[in-house]
Amino acid sequence: MSIVPQKKALLQIAMLLLVLMAITGFEYWRDYRVPVSAGEGKTLTVTVKPEMTVKDIGDELFQNGIIHNATLFRIIAKVQGVEKSLQAGDYALSPNMSITGIIDKMVKGDIVYRLFTIPEGYNVEQIAKLLAEQGLGDGAKFKELARKYTPFPYMEQQPEIIYSSEGYIFPDTYRITGGMTEAALLEMMVANFDKKITPEMRERAKTLGLSLHQVMTLASLVEKEAKLAKERPVIAGVFFNRLKQGMPLQSCPTVQYILGYPKTELTIADTQIASPYNTYQNPGLPPGPIASPGMAALRAVLYPADTPYLYFVAAKDGSHRFSRTYEEHLAAVDEIAGQVNGKL
Known part of the structure; x- marks a missing residue:
């Protein structure tokens, strides 16, 4: 067998590997720095829940067409040392954002807020219904929590009281973030009352x-x-x-x-x-x-x-x-x- 054809074959393989490496490098560069769409991408609200891992987040972004590569999202987050620093909440994202831009947004917790207003004179039943109607929480769960929630000593918990939190959910406009539990909502609203009482x-x-x-x-x-x-x-x-x-x-x-x-x-x-x-x-x-x-x-x-x-x-x-x-x-x-x- 001639040595020349052997060298020729090895050269072809080497060239093929170089081409593949170039393509891979381009793909990496594209996914790392370049957004999916260079135009005006449609903005979507993507919810990152507290229990989601960096893999779950990457998959969610990929499925919504926000990023090219879910695996690369996970690798970049890990390389940057922020895979456990991505904050839960609702994010306004679009395909014209880069992976690094998205990760930076999640590390900062640059989330979308929804305003929720409790009118003066509303009771627990009405507040729970309003939360449910606006898709911000489970009304039944909120009411169940309000029955016994008494974080401050002046809130009495008597057998005759229907809701121990009644009256202490301060009527105000709140900024609600995605993924907030009913317990977190109740805690925020009652804590607001305690701050208001001078x-x-x-x-x-x-x-x-x-x-x-x-x-x-x-x-x-x-x-x-x-x-x-x-x-x-x-x-x-x-x-x-x-x-x-x-x-x-x-x-x-x-x-x-x-x-x-x-x-x-x-x-x-x-x-x-x-x-x-x-x-x-x-x-x-x-x-x-x-x-x-x-x-x-x-x-x-x-x-x-x-x-x-x-x-x-x-x-x-x-x-x-x-x-x-x-x-x-x-x-x-x-x-x-x-x-x-x-x-x-």
């Missing part, structure tokens, strides 16, 4: 001889009763007056809380429902808050109006008629009923 407010509660739990309970009633800002301190003053005289608060929202929906007009039977939350049947405050009061309702309770009134009734425009005596109160009720029925 030392001055806590001291004021002590001056009034009230625990923070009592303040929150009373504030939740004011929040649900008052429709006009100027009436909040007056309504709070009425409640304080009734408490001092040992009169039941007779707050309709407490019965509505028992019913589970905002019934416009309560019947006699409704006010006779056996429940510790029924302020028609039980003197004093209910076991706990019935909703999440806003800051204005809280301040109305901490600084109530000095008023002689013991009664109030809502007019059809949302305002209230305040009365000193029961006779005045009955006259106000009759007057409002006449307006509603078109008699006046």
